[in-house]
Amino acid sequence: MQNDRPLSEAEVRQFERDGYLILQNVVDYTEAERFYTQAVVPALTAHNIDPTNPPTDRGGGAHVKGTNGHLIGGNDKRWPAFFDSPVLKGALNSLHGGRDRWGWKDGARDGVGWIHVRFPKADKWSPPSGGWHTDGDTHTLTSTQSVVVLPLVSAIQPGGGGTCMIRGSHRMMGEKLMRDALNNKAPSRQEHGKHLNKIVEENQHAIVEATGRAGDALLIHPFLVHAAGPACRGHPLRISFNLATRHRNYQYPCNTPDEVAHWMQQTSPSPILRCLMRIDDFERRGYGGLFGFQSVCSGKHLNLYNECSDDGAPVKIWGSSVGKGGKASRWCVVPVRGGGWYRIQSVCSGKFLTVAEKEDKNGHFQVVCRSVPPEEEGARRFLWTFIPEGCGGLVAIRHVASDRLLNVAGANRADGSKVIVWGATVEEGGHASRWRLTPA
The missing domain is CATH 2.60.120.620 (q2cbj1_9rhob like domain)
Structure with missing residues (x-):
């Protein structure tokens, strides 16, 4: 047998x-x-x-x-x-x-x-x-x-x-x-x-x-x-x-x-x-709140680079703690319309996480911050979903419009490494597509 x-x-x-x-x-x-x-x-x-x-x-x-x-x-x-x-x-x-x-x-x-x-x-x-x-x-x-x-x-x-x-x-x-x-x-x-x-x-x-x-x-x-x-x-x-x-x-x-x-x-x-569990501290706070997002591959945090408030400002990784990145590493998670969709807003600039419309010179779609135009109030390009990745509070963060995951390009560990959307599954991006929610 x-x-x-x-x-x-x-x-x-x-x-x-x-x-x-x-x-x-x-x-x-x-x-x-x-x-x-x-x-x-x-x-x-x-x-x-x-x-x-x-x-x-x-x-x-x-x-x-x-x-x-x-x-x-x-x-x-x-x-x-x-x-x-x-x-x-x-x-x-x-x-x-x-x-x-x-x-x-x-x-x-x-x-x-x-x-x-x-x-x-x-x-x-x-x-x-x-x-x-x-x-x-x-x-x-x-x-x-x-x-x-x-x-x-x-x-x-x-x-x-x-x-x-x-x-x-x-x-x-x-x-x-x-x-x-x-x-x-x-x-x-x-x-x-x-x-x-x-x-x-x-x-x-x-x-x-x-x-x-x-x-x-x-x-x-x-x-x-x-x-x-x-x-x-x-x-x-x-x-x-x-x-x-x-x-x-x-x-x-x-x-x-x-x-x-x-x-x-x-x-x-x-x-x-486990499919029905809320996502650790993030969801215990009532489907919204202030958080840092720590890259599993680098230990660095999602950061609005140089605290830039311009539309299209790049998002990178910086600092081993939210404190080191200051308010540029703090993000407000805002539920939208139900269905598990959220906007991610920079505390520093008040603008929202989205994806650049054109590829960069390396063929990557970089993650940036932009204002949400009134006519795009419900636009999918500003929406994200959170996917628990096993135990321990790890998540993958999926961009709704592109169906790709938030990812540290090349799994780089250095401060200032760019953040992109890459791959439809965590298996494609590995730890570069895994994030840990930290108090902010």
Whole structure:
């Protein structure tokens, strides 16, 4: 028997950052093909769906259910190769913080449940206009649902009906729940729906389509906003199952939402719950306040160079403490519109962190400070998001307009080194894209 294979540190960080992970080779593709041929095809055929000649005159998709919710019976009802996969079990152990902290939920407790099919009828792929949702009882912090697991029985290519997701939206949903809890605001499905719709409206740029090979599995954080994607003509019938896990033997040592929120900030929870934690001191001060940003690679602080108040003044790193940089190293973090977006304002000049419009001679987009014109009050080029990087209060700081991270150019350590935006992931920039929030 193979030992369970835990997720790598990079895979855990990806799940925490993006809210999903495409887990490869959960089962061998030959086993996925066998399961498809011997179990799925007969089950769908019995319900008048021919997988080899899928209809194009029906709705976009269907939930095909059988006896007691299970469409597949016999030895394949629980698909042993999938549920016993050391790759899958290792991943779920990693995300929950241990094997004894999770169990299968609902239909997944005794089978693969119903089949979700997407009929290839769209002429051209476009993001879903509706159907966006989160799974489970996720309008409250105390939901027991933990991970959504979607096995790919057959390969899904771009435009083939893969699940559409808004990358990072699990943090936006969790952030509001955490804020409401700390304000003793009761959970509300109506407020949940309004916030979800706002996230969809403002984050069309962050929509991604899940694709993968037969035998892979898509793991989704329950707070991630997602929807069924359209399948285009010429693609095969898209087939998947909707499975879920729950937190097991897990009880918050407190009673009110406010107590739950405070407890989550003070403990060291699993990666699933860590996605919902507020960012150390920064967020404990109420989603705003004065801070210094210390580069992990250099130990120096983000600094408005020479205290320059001109529009386009460069931002660099300077000083091993906020005190050494003076007010040029102090920044006010201002929440904007919800959805986890912030402006970062220089205490020295009153101007806001943004990115130069043109590359410098080295091909870098340098970080600068500018005034926000009245007509650009909500402009994305002045907006940033904070992404927790494991424990210890480290964050990555993403520029919303460019989708790149705040980075010390070349990982330089010297005072006066320039700050740029670089790379879509921390892995690309390393410690040069990691920052520590310090009191200011």
